[in-house]
Amino acid sequence: MFLWCEPPPGLCHGSPLLLLIPFTISGGLLSAPPTSKYFSVQCSPRVQYRITPPPLESGTLPTSLNGNTMLLITMDTASEVGNDSKLSVMYYGEKTEVLGKAVVHLTAVEISLDVDADRDGQVERNNPNKGSWMWGPNGHGAILLVNCDSEHTYGKRRDSECAEVTRVSDLKDMSPMVLRTSGPAKLPEGYKLTMHISQGDAESVRVFRTRSTAENLLYKSFVKDYPLVLGSEDLSKEVPYLGGNAEMNFYVEGLRFPDKDFEGLISISLSLLEPSSPGFPETPIFTDRVVFRVAPWIMTPNTLNPVEVFVCSTSDNYQFLKGMRRLVENSGYKLKVCHEYMNRGDRWMQDEIEFGYIDSPHQRFPVVLDSPRDGELQDFPYDVLLGPDFGYVTRTAYNVEVSSLDSFGNLEVSPPVIVNGKIYPLGRIIIGVAFPTATKGRNMTKVVQDFLWAQKVQEPIALFSDWLLVGHVDEFMTFVPAPDKKGFRLLLASPDAGYKLFRGLQNDGHGQAKMFDGLEEEEITVDEILSDDKLRAENNYVQSCIDWNRDVLKRELGLDDDDIIDLPILFHVMEENRAVAYYPDMVNMIVLGKNLGIPKPFGPKVDGRCALEAEMTSLMEGLGLCCTYIDDFASYHKLLGEVHCGSNVRREPFSFKWWNLEM
Amino acid sequence: MFLWCEPPPGLCHGSPLLLLIPFTISGGLLSAPPTSKYFSVQCSPRVQYRITPPPLESGTLPTSLNGNTMLLITMDTASEVGNDSKLSVMYYGEKTEVLGKAVVHLTAVEISLDVDADRDGQVERNNPNKGSWMWGPNGHGAILLVNCDSEHTYGKRRDSECAEVTRVSDLKDMSPMVLRTSGPAKLPEGYKLTMHISQGDAESVRVFRTRSTAENLLYKSFVKDYPLVLGSEDLSKEVPYLGGNAEMNFYVEGLRFPDKDFEGLISISLSLLEPSSPGFPETPIFTDRVVFRVAPWIMTPNTLNPVEVFVCSTSDNYQFLKGMRRLVENSGYKLKVCHEYMNRGDRWMQDEIEFGYIDSPHQRFPVVLDSPRDGELQDFPYDVLLGPDFGYVTRTAYNVEVSSLDSFGNLEVSPPVIVNGKIYPLGRIIIGVAFPTATKGRNMTKVVQDFLWAQKVQEPIALFSDWLLVGHVDEFMTFVPAPDKKGFRLLLASPDAGYKLFRGLQNDGHGQAKMFDGLEEEEITVDEILSDDKLRAENNYVQSCIDWNRDVLKRELGLDDDDIIDLPILFHVMEENRAVAYYPDMVNMIVLGKNLGIPKPFGPKVDGRCALEAEMTSLMEGLGLCCTYIDDFASYHKLLGEVHCGSNVRREPFSFKWWNLEM
DSSP states (O other): OEEEEESOOSOOEEOSSOEEOOEESSSSTTOOOTTOOEEEEEEOTTEEEEEESOOSSTTOSSEEOOTTOEEEEEESSOOSSTTOEEEEEEEEOTTSOEEEEEEEEEEEEEEEEEOOTTOSSSOOSOOTTTTSOBOSTTOBOEEEOBOOSOSOSSSOOOGGGSSSOOOGGGGGGSEEEEEEEEEOSSOOTTOEEEEEOOGGGTTTEEEEEOOSSGGGGGOSOHHHHSOEEEBTTBSEEEEOOOOEEEEEEEEEEEOSOOBTTBOSEEEEEEEEEEOOSTTSOOEEEEEEEEEEEEOOOEEOOTTSOEEEEEEEOOTTOHHHHHHHHHHHHHTTOEEEEEOHHHHTTOOOHHHHEEEEEEEOSSOEEEEEEEOTTOOTTTTHIIIIIOBTTBEEEEOOOTTSOOOGGGSGGGEEEOOOEEETTEEETTOOEEEEEOOTTOSSOOOOOHHHHHHHHHTOTTOOEEEEOTTBSSOOGGGTEEEEEOSSTTSEEEEEEEHHHHHHHHHHHHHTTOTTOEESTTSSSOOEEHHHHHTOHHHHHHHHHHHHHHHHHHHHHHHHHTOOGGGEEEEEOOEEEOGGGOEEESSOOTTSOEEETTEEEEEOOOOOEETTEEHHHHHHHHHHHTTTOEEEEEOOTTTTGGGTOOTTTTEEEEEOOOSSOGGGOOO | OEEEEESOOSOOEEOSSOEEOOEESSSSTTOOOTTOOEEEEEEOTTEEEEEESOOSSTTOSSEEOOTTOEEEEEESSOOSSTTOEEEEEEEEOTTSOEEEEEEEEEEEEEEEEEOOTTOSSSOOSOOTTTTSOBOSTTOBOEEEOBOOSOSOSSSOOOGGGSSSOOOGGGGGGSEEEEEEEEESSSOOTTOEEEEEOOTTTTTTEEEEEOOSSGGGGGOSOHHHHSOEEEBTTBSEEEEOOOOEEEEEEEEEEEOSOOBTTBOSEEEEEEEEEEOOSTTSOOEEEEEEEEEEEEOOOEEOOTTSOEEEEEEEOOTTOHHHHHHHHHHHHHTTOEEEEEOHHHHTTOOOHHHHEEEEEEEOSSOEEEEEEEOTTOOTTTTHIIIIIOBTTBEEEEOOOTTSOOOGGGSGGGEEEOOOEEETTEEETTOOEEEEEOOTTOSSOOOOOHHHHHHHHHTOTTOOEEEEOTTBSSOOGGGTEEEEEOSSTTSEEEEEEEHHHHHHHHHHHHHTTOTTOEESTTSSSOOEEHHHHHTOHHHHHHHHHHHHHHHHHHHHHHHHHTOOGGGEEEEEOOEEEOGGGOEEESSOOTTSOEEETTEEEEEOOOOOEETTEEHHHHHHHHHHHTTTOEEEEEOOTTTTGGGTOOTTTTEEEEEOOOSSOGGGOOO
16 A cells, blocks of 8 residues: 655655655644644544654643654555545644644555465465565465477577567466556656666566557557566666556566576566656655566476487488387387488487476476587477477587587486485486596586576586596486385496306306397307406496496485496496497486386397396386387497487476475 | 405495495305305404395304395404405305305505584584585584785785795685594505595685695795695695594685675595506595685674774865874774875775675684775775785676776675564675666676675665765765664664754744855855755755665664664755765764764854754764764865765674574
């Protein structure tokens, strides 16, 4: 409720519900005659007043007057016409003789800038917490999406790149905000309403409003019907006062994700400006403020249900595609093939993109993070994926060499975990970097790391993947769902488990069983592998690298040894002491619910059955998981990748809402 | 405690106190003969072991062996010589016949990287919380100072600009860190200790160490005695293992203050590297980590005791200097005069610098923040103030026009306050910016604002000072100590209070009393002032600007009207509707304990006494404060500044420690 009086008082301040105009009785607006000793007050029914300091002679009239006496005036409902209320003060002398009378005419208007601060999808009235943001189920504060999808499929740009509303459908990607006013038909001469943002927020937010007449919605000229109110060019703009009981709808559009230099919080203010003396600027006498947090980009772990599976078609991967199609369709999902005109021979679907999503109480859609890797697949995410309700975000590494560690096979996320009592209901992001003790090494580029850390809700973990020639965490680890314990298992590549299996085969008399049977690859026997001292030394080194990561994962995800399964996988070490898988790297799998698509390892056969597949199947069967082995040998493995590197899965979002996190 | 065995096991992990080497009994280091069914374990006295999963037939020997059996081995004290402990496993067949025996030789070494994580000024042993940072009296985590003073007085640079220890005295500005090791005389062949930091922290920290032999401290070649270990050029470096029970001292130097892109947290790690197979890199098998937070720059409010008062001497300010010297010396403090060869006529000592300090459990010193204003006084802070135990920090506004709002008369700090239950024991920083509703205006430059916000411990408040021609918050507000209520009062310039006073004079028959008596200024009577409608209109506008700030201050500092005193000050409005004080602006005072140095207002005289001084003295007397009026009319007021603008006070630091803040 805002109250004003004519002539304007010298001093005003207030809160959105109740606005006060205190002024001294002697001096200023309600000046008392110099010899006044007592006073009395009368006012209209909707006006309340309080005398401060409270008069000693409570109940008696008139009241003693001194230099400190203040009158605090409020009104409990808005005025229907201007100056419909008044307050008068009668002044008395020493002998209570009347010395004079002063009158102010009062008009009250209610102003509230409203948002969905309780996060139920509705813009409530004047939420007392709308001006601040608090995490958690008992938290508060509105949510803003980066408008990073495109309402258009052709000639498209991200909607956030256009300083206008591109289609009516674009409004649902923006946060609703309502200006509710109640008062007379017009504000008094010279008063006006102004909406404003700070310079710092201007690059992160835009505000549109709807024109007041409803029929405009039928027009096609959107720019006309949803004019831009605030943006980087307009930090402050007058907004119309509609009169009576009115609501004006605003639409707030987020422009950038949280990042190293942007926590994600944005304020929007609405002020009532009062005319000062003629020729001087107006000054704000009442300001209402709302706060939004920009929704973070959220990744989806293997334990969430798939929606779509993406692979590339190339001139040489027919066999692989056939295997993938069978697996994906049998699992009940749709296989999306990126054809060669788009992928230009780049088959590493995992490496160019990472699927995630953004979520708010009013809207949610998938968002693809485009890697700065920028291989031949680089146009795919923007040209194919970006579209209505499918967002796009990228980070560009300027003046920095991008390395293989910038591919998103090196960016994964764990299932939800609890670590020393701290709950991560959305899991934790996992990336690979150089060994911390290395004096030099490859790293994921800083702009991408900064982006990932700034999202906050899936606090990242850095593993050490630079020991691998390709250098991706998905070469030695993955997560699969499990019916027991923490709801998942961490699978780790393990040369020790590999040697144990091969030694077991030898001990059982299968030393002459051959690997790589039926491939255009030189076959090798179990005995030959076990007698290769150089290979053993290489795998000792690899095991020590994986062990370091195992320790980090146990500590940072709160895992026990029981939560980890070691898979029998050998590596060999190439130039610069960097490792690649010796045979198809079974941990580099695709996880589709209970179905696993695993690189066919072509291991030694015992009784006609691959011993590596047998071991893998046996380990997974105990978790109720079904293994399908996919031949990726020629078209992926020989090119230093496997099934996971060559595919990507868009998954359902978490049912857990990120704003309910306790931070 | 770290444990190793020869030959090295495949899998190690641990915590600093107790390191485990788990390995499967079947396969790997302690390989069991293929037909083993049972096993038993023997070990040296200092070795403990645990079988997992625990054997069912508890107490009976030998124990059943299966594929999952793991042996977890620990040692409770460090080894005195290499391989001084051992553990052996005996394997039995179906009928408990002995099939073989495996032995590992064990060496244990204790490694702890220690800091003052409990903040008592001493580096304790292996604090369990040393790897994280928590605010508050029950918090933990070590503290680092930006080494921004200079051990040298001549030819000086900030110590942080030199990648070496400049003097032994410089070590006390660094945080002590101790590497404590206990074990045999030498590490086994190929093992080594490495200290390392991340790329991201490298620009914020340097680590030196002391050479191990104590007599080196007598040398003068400091570079030799305190070699650089880590810095931007060296992210990782081997450090010597001393053998036996040893302590090696390190010194950690902070290089940059918290800022928009730097939260202030830094990690330093120490890893034990294990040789892998010959020809392969070593891999870390144990890492200890400590965390520091860089101490923020802290401002000191008027309620803290002064230490030194700074003013400029110019060709025309003899009268002012005389008044200041008497005030400062009578108050018991030392007046420091910056002479003309250094100030080059720039008298605005308040505007070029802001005094603050940095604090840690081991060291504390004042730090001057140098404004990007860079007037003729610009060399003073670096050339005169910077020195031993007197730090210097600045922020440079690149490619941005610096405005008058960047002067530090526009940067103040409140006394400690409690706002809606939230305690600010170090007060809140106050700056002035443009009106939020203004479509354009002057602002404090972004790099300085970012710096102030990033210090976190005195969360800033933005007031609106752009309505003033000079544009500084000290033109309309200050704080004075008070014996009651919140321990201080906020003083605000108030045209309304001014008009009330002048009207009172008129009513009492003093309408012909003259302002500016005895000055080379045109005199003006009370009646003339009161009959000037233009002046009244200007002051209405000024009052509305101050009222806005009054509301912000009440809300952000949790003040009541009783905590605020309105001072009778009139303004007039110049070009672009910007205001300057009409007569010397009494709120622009210097506060030295209970003594106030106030611009002599040259108000109308009643019975030979200045009515403005009388009112001011009466308002301050009630708080036990003593007013001294200093004539700054010609040399400051006419140049649009007053006493506060022309002086600066270095004050004692808070007794409250910033790390005890609850954040």
